[in-house]
Amino acid sequence: MAQIASTQLLLTPNEMGMADKAAVVAGESAFTLMASAGKAVADAIMTRWSKHSVLVMAGPGNNGGDGFVIAQALLQHGWPVTLAFMGQIDVMSEEAQAHAKAWQGEWQTLSPTQLENAELVVDALFGAGLSRPIEGVAHDMLEAVAQSGLPVCAVDVPSGLDGETGQVFGVTVNAELTVTFFRKKPGHLLFPGRGLCGELMVADIGIPVTVLDELNLQTWENNPELWYQKYPWPRLDGHKFHRGHAVVYGGETMTGASRLTARGAMRIGAGLVTLAAPIKAWAVYATALTGVMVAKLEQSQETEDFEELLLDSRHNAIAVGPGAGLAGFERIRTRKIALTALLTGRATVLDADALSAFSEDPQILFDAINGPCVMTPHEGEFMRLFPDINNSPEINNTPEIKKNHPDNKLTRARLAAKQSGAVVVLKGADTVIAAPDGLAIINSNAPAELATGGSGDVLTGFIVGLLAQGMEPFDAAAAAVWMHGEVGNDIGAGLIAEDLPDHLPKVLSTFKTQYFS
Ligand SMILES: NC(=O)C1=CN([C@@H]2O[C@H](COP(=O)(O)OP(=O)(O)OC[C@H]3O[C@@H](n4cnc5c(N)ncnc54)[C@H](OP(=O)(O)O)[C@@H]3O)[C@@H](O)[C@H]2O)[C@@H](O)CC1
Numbered sequence: 001m002a003q004i005a006s007t008q009l010l011l012t013p014n015e016m017g018m019a020d021k022a023a024v025v026a027g028e029s030a031f032t033l034m035a036s037a038g039k040a041v042a043d044a045i046m047t048r049w050s051k052h053s054v055l056v057m058a059g060p061g062n063n064g065g066d067g068f069v070i071a072q073a074l075l076q077h078g079w080p081v082t083l084a085f086m087g088q089i090d091v092m093s094e095e096a097q098a099h100a101k102a103w104q105g106e107w108q109t110l111s112p113t114q115l116e117n118a119e120l121v122v123d124a125l126f127g128a129g130l131s132r133p134i135e136g137v138a139h140d141m142l143e144a145v146a147q148s149g150l151p152v153c154a155v156d157v158p159s160g161l162d163g164e165t166g167q168v169f170g171v172t173v174n175a176e177l178t179v180t181f182f183r184k185k186p187g188h189l190l191f192p193g194r195g196l197c198g199e200l201m202v203a204d205i206g207i208p209v210t211v212l213d214e215l216n217l218q219t220w221e222n223n224p225e226l227w228y229q230k231y232p233w234p235r236l237d238g239h240k241f242h243r244g245h246a247v248v249y250g251g252e253t254m255t256g257a258s259r260l261t262a263r264g265a266m267r268i269g270a271g272l273v274t275l276a277a278p279i280k281a282w283a284v285y286a287t288a289l290t291g292v293m294v295a296k297l298e299q300s301q302e303t304e305d306f307e308e309l310l311l312d313s314r315h316n317a318i319a320v321g322p323g324a325g326l327a328g329f330e331r332i333r334t335r336k337i338a339l340t341a342l343l344t345g346r347a348t349v350l351d352a353d354a355l356s357a358f359s360e361d362p363q364i365l366f367d368a369i370n371g372p373c374v375m376t377p378h379e380g381e382f383m384r385l386f387p388d389i390n391n392s393p394e395i396n397n398t399p400e401i402k403k404n405h406p407d408n409k410l411t412r413a414r415l416a417a418k419q420s421g422a423v424v425v426l427k428g429a430d431t432v433i434a435a436p437d438g439l440a441i442i443n444s445n446a447p448a449e450l451a452t453g454g455s456g457d458v459l460t461g462f463i464v465g466l467l468a469q470g471m472e473p474f475d476a477a478a479a480a481v482w483m484h485g486e487v488g489n490d491i492g493a494g495l496i497a498e499d500l501p502d503h504l505p506k507v508l509s510t511f512k513t514q515y516f517s
């Protein structure tokens, strides 16, 4: 995957530091890298804004070094520039000192009063080297910038934002534009970080792509580049059995949920979809569904009937959870149905009630996962199923506290995948898809309109539909999440879950034209 989609790789600040060092070892000069970084930001500023009175805030490390380059470039183009420095020049890196010496304007010491005459702020206080919450004058300054409402261009990250987790260390600013270098960082895509960066630009500063080979990177931003080659397009000589047969379990009360799942599975191309439902609700399903077949599960022997249905090995992918039921005895039935699905060893998606039904003893569920499995919890379901990951004092107190901090959504999803043996799709505005072996993808194309009842049920349908067509769980989950986001964008305002499956064909056509013609 790394070679196919190198542009989608995400580097933590630490990994970016390693890439930076490897580039220097490979013959790039640190001075030139910093010059290119600063120039890229200055160019972006001059493209976006007309000549304004600029305040460049330069911090004590190389982020501040970039600030000196930016200030000088803008000054040379006739912009009125004030440079506000915080730090000690003689302890800065050689390249930062060299660029600081090249600054031909006036120096000032960082202070909130400098905002009075500013029309635009360049934030080069802290970048990848942020190591603790911001305090003192830097804190006051960032707070004053935030309150001023002035437009901000952030260098690498808005200062205070942790590029690894997307969390804020004490205080930060809301940037209108963020220019980062070489590759994005997870913190640019994970909330709240994503909401603080404004428009995000990635500048090529001359770091050779070959440095990535040495880094064993495992995190990507979701994009078809990652999985389009494995996408199961219908074969010219194919028939419906080549496209798999998905089985969706439907409960007795919330019948809409599993119907959305079944329709999602059909639309994404499963050859056949059977919805298996308890007899009490059978008529509802049978009346409402046309292309989807409905199988009856007799009263008091639903699990046995479900098991029997699955004896047919053509039923190659199963979804359990949407509308499965948690009230009273339904909870036990949902558990049994989920375990029956997992026992077949066939590709299974577990969502919603199939996750919550195991909140008291999740290990029973994890022990049953021996085949390809995708779990799609939202935050609430995740908390119920993985309380250890969220609350364990061990996790909060390890030396790697930052990496394992519960606010690190990427780490939480990875730990959950490892613990359960399933691909975990931790949903939200910044959905993370993680595999038990540590590979992870952050999704970034989903619009807020997707936050509506039933939208997750459709996602489950997309995933099971791709699994039925033979896609591997990690790829199927990534592809489905991306399609879901694209469909959401396509529909836009007014979106309801029912629309999602029926708008998929348009998104699929665009995808097909782009990647397969
Ligand atoms: N990657 C690339 O390819 C390239 C990267 N480049 C640029 O380099 C940047 C990374 O530079 P960097 O490593 O020097 O870190 P940076 O963010 O400037 O801060 C470190 C300083 O801040 C201090 N400090 C930390 N936290 C603090 C706090 N809360 N409150 C107060 N102080 C605090 C810390 O002090 P210490 O922790 O050591 O006490 C240290 O002095 C990167 O973001 C990008 O802009 C480009 O130039 C070229 C190519």
Ligand SMILES: Nc1ncnc2c1ncn2[C@@H]1O[C@H](COP(=O)(O)OP(=O)(O)O)[C@@H](O)[C@H]1O
Pocket (backbone or CB within 6 Å): 352, 378, 427, 428, 429, 430, 431, 446, 447, 448, 449, 450, 451, 452, 453, 454, 455, 456, 457, 458, 459, 484
């Ligand atoms: N603010 C948001 N921006 C983008 N996508 C979102 C947002 N909130 C939720 N989503 C997506 O919408 C879907 C909601 O799923 P879920 O919470 O299971 O809802 P339901 O159970 O009603 O189907 C998920 O795919 C999630 O990633």
Ligand SMILES: [K+]
Pocket (backbone or CB within 6 Å): 063, 123, 124, 125, 126, 127, 154, 155, 156, 157, 158, 159
């Ligand atoms: K910054």
